[in-house]
Amino acid sequence: MRRPILSKFSPPQLIALTFALTILLGGALLASPATHQAGHSLSPVQALFMATSALCVTGLSVVDVGSTFNLFGQLVVLALVQIGGLGIITFGTLFAFLLGRRINFSERIRLAQQVSAFEVGGVVRLIRQIFAFTLIAELIGAAVLALRFVPLEGWGRGLYFAVFHAVSAYNNAGFSLYPDGLMRFARDPLISLAISVLVILGGMGFIVQINVLSHWRNPRRDRMLVHSKIVLSVMAALLVIGTLLFMLFEWQNPRTLGPLPFGDKLLASFFQGMTPRTAGFNTVDYAAVTQPTIFITIILMFIGANPGSTGGGIKTSTFFVMMMAAISLVRGRGDLVAFGRRVARETVVRAMTVGLLSMGLVNTGVLLMLIANHDNALSFERLFFETVSAFGTVGLSMNATFSLNPSQELILLVLMYLGRIGPLTFAVAFGSSNKNEVVRYAPERDILIG
Amino acid sequence: MRRPILSKFSPPQLIALTFALTILLGGALLASPATHQAGHSLSPVQALFMATSALCVTGLSVVDVGSTFNLFGQLVVLALVQIGGLGIITFGTLFAFLLGRRINFSERIRLAQQVSAFEVGGVVRLIRQIFAFTLIAELIGAAVLALRFVPLEGWGRGLYFAVFHAVSAYNNAGFSLYPDGLMRFARDPLISLAISVLVILGGMGFIVQINVLSHWRNPRRDRMLVHSKIVLSVMAALLVIGTLLFMLFEWQNPRTLGPLPFGDKLLASFFQGMTPRTAGFNTVDYAAVTQPTIFITIILMFIGANPGSTGGGIKTSTFFVMMMAAISLVRGRGDLVAFGRRVARETVVRAMTVGLLSMGLVNTGVLLMLIANHDNALSFERLFFETVSAFGTVGLSMNATFSLNPSQELILLVLMYLGRIGPLTFAVAFGSSNKNEVVRYAPERDILIG
Numbered sequence A, B: 001m002r003r004p005i006l007s008k009f010s011p012p013q014l015i016a017l018t019f020a021l022t023i024l025l026g027g028a029l030l031a032s033p034a035t036h037q038a039g040h041s042l043s044p045v046q047a048l049f050m051a052t053s054a055l056c057v058t059g060l061s062v063v064d065v066g067s068t069f070n071l072f073g074q075l076v077v078l079a080l081v082q083i084g085g086l087g088i089i090t091f092g093t094l095f096a097f098l099l100g101r102r103i104n105f106s107e108r109i110r111l112a113q114q115v116s117a118f119e120v121g122g123v124v125r126l127i128r129q130i131f132a133f134t135l136i137a138e139l140i141g142a143a144v145l146a147l148r149f150v151p152l153e154g155w156g157r158g159l160y161f162a163v164f165h166a167v168s169a170y171n172n173a174g175f176s177l178y179p180d181g182l183m184r185f186a187r188d189p190l191i192s193l194a195i196s197v198l199v200i201l202g203g204m205g206f207i208v209q210i211n212v213l214s215h216w217r218n219p220r221r222d223r224m225l226v227h228s229k230i231v232l233s234v235m236a237a238l239l240v241i242g243t244l245l246f247m248l249f250e251w252q253n254p255r256t257l258g259p260l261p262f263g264d265k266l267l268a269s270f271f272q273g274m275t276p277r278t279a280g281f282n283t284v285d286y287a288a289v290t291q292p293t294i295f296i297t298i299i300l301m302f303i304g305a306n307p308g309s310t311g312g313g314i315k316t317s318t319f320f321v322m323m324m325a326a327i328s329l330v331r332g333r334g335d336l337v338a339f340g341r342r343v344a345r346e347t348v349v350r351a352m353t354v355g356l357l358s359m360g361l362v363n364t365g366v367l368l369m370l371i372a373n374h375d376n377a378l379s380f381e382r383l384f385f386e387t388v389s390a391f392g393t394v395g396l397s398m399n400a401t402f403s404l405n406p407s408q409e410l411i412l413l414v415l416m417y418l419g420r421i422g423p424l425t426f427a428v429a430f431g432s433s434n435k436n437e438v439v440r441y442a443p444e445r446d447i448l449i450g
């Protein structure tokens, strides 16, 4: 009896393969002159890099999107972003919710009751729900952004810019049609805040979104999940810490916040505190920030956003469990308790493993980038920053991406892919010697990790 | 009934306090003109820095030891190194062996049988044994080093240099009486190899030393402990990897290995592969090495040497358990098995916690060093290198230590202290809310962590 070819692959293998094939297809399109503006061209590696950066919603660009690609090319980039974003949310949610591999039984039952408030019955309906949710968020975002882009760029171009940036923001892609990103909007609260809301919403993850929505509709019946409480708290804490530290380190920097008036300093700091949640947009020049800002941004980019969202990094929940476990052990407590729930030892080991694998991956990436850095063309910290940005699918850069050599482009391309698929998912997909044992842990897990 | 004041403190608290008091005493001595050569002086922070660097056997120097201190001052530095080294070995061994907090019961019984081959009956005898072992190793080392130093420096000075460098090497301190370290001996196999043997021996840890010795005397009766097998394997692997990578990245560097003949390239590479095991000696100029070498050295310095030895870092055993646990989880295996023994889940969580706390400490240190780096006087990678070197009590430097400002000296001073006492020991010493719970884990542990 022959089984269909797809059933030979496990779900993580399917994701990894689907992503790889889509990147090859997108790369072929972006290498073709049909997607280029007159007088512009890309090397095959550059085309593959841009396809990877778009599908993995990273936003790093070896060429300027606005001036290199024609409208068709830009739409290819946008389509890859949308496919990548939806794919990640859908796979992430399905894994957690339906396959039951990452969330424990009682939480799943409670969540199912909440989702049913939205009349979700099966996989197809759940996917339709995710698509609708994404589309509505992007449409509202585009409408708000159009209030600024239409007066600036005219009706046709303005609406197009509004849609492009809304999709890019909600999917945490960070691509912009302006050559200097969003720097011209550093003092514009409408653009800054609308983009921030889209990014934060997209980085929340579908399960948290739906949990928050149903809780808001009916606080008594639909309670907040432990998972939601944890990731929302960590997200809020990182946002506040990121904003305050950016303010602290850049307040008097003449090349960033220095010349801005008080209110604009706050606005720009908030934007830069939000963007390492792997949005990748910038309203200040990261090549001009101070050394402490570089380092803090690297750490925030490494941590990233919520699991099952369009954001990258090791994820807020992974970071939370790692930190809490370390504190628990130091205090001599056997069990890790968060928001009144005991966190399973398996979850702790899994979080720490995700953290370690990610550090190993980033360190390997940095080492390779330094080896490929002929004649020390780029400084240590710029390559370090760029590598973590690629791994976390953030897209921030200290203006180094245009200066990468082909070997470095290839290294970052692979890192974006691995950072997106998730070191653990990827390793489990291709390295698992005994799948049953992995699944065996399922009932104990109650926080989504990685 | 009044209890003696000392019994109010737990053993880790006692270590932390003893170290702090000795540093204050040493700092006072090194600040006094009685220890200085004519025309030289130190600020109070610099004197404290040198005392910390000596007692924590780090070897970072804000002043040149040979030309700043007179003979008395140099002997104070050497005494601090010897006290620090012996203190660390003794406390580490006592903790592991007698207090039974870090090694499991059956291993302890087996070890006790082996140690009894050396006629150790109690704490005092064990300490006497450690002291004798250290003294003999240093004396033999000094005798070998004298073969080169006496012809070079004359009898009196030559013997003194031999003793100083032997003590500095065995205790993994890395202080040298030459202003450029051991760079003049890059092509000298006698000095390079004698120093290497002393460093490796000192970085092994007393338990491993005595285990190897008794196993060598009577292989059938005294078997190798799992702990010994693990740390010796990791040590050997790091030595080989460090040497090969140094060769790879520096072979053609005109400022390091480039001009040397083939054999000397091998010798210098071996020496630099050995020294990140927190020895801190250097025969090449680390301000001249390539970017990949900087990065690899940072990673090797962070890993460090064996627990209960004079070396620093997170320790080879911690690194091993973290790596193996990550691999086990990825492969979907529930338990971590090493050399035929199951490693307890508690040991895994403890290793990962040590790794995480250390990373947190290093990251905080780097951030503070960057904040204190006024006018960007030192580059990102030089401060990063210097910070990890201080945390791991390594003592390697990209010629940055002399250029630190007082705030940075203070930050590194604290980091050397915390890196030496051990992030976990320190935190447990002062943060423990329930000591019984910590001890409760003891019987399951079988590998010394941290």
Ligand SMILES: [K+]
Residues within 6 Å of the ligand: A057, A058, A059, A172, A173, A174, A278, A279, A280, A393, A394, A395
């Ligand atoms: K991004």
Ligand SMILES: [K+]
Residues within 6 Å of the ligand: B057, B058, B059, B172, B173, B174, B278, B279, B280, B393, B394, B395
């Ligand atoms: K040292």
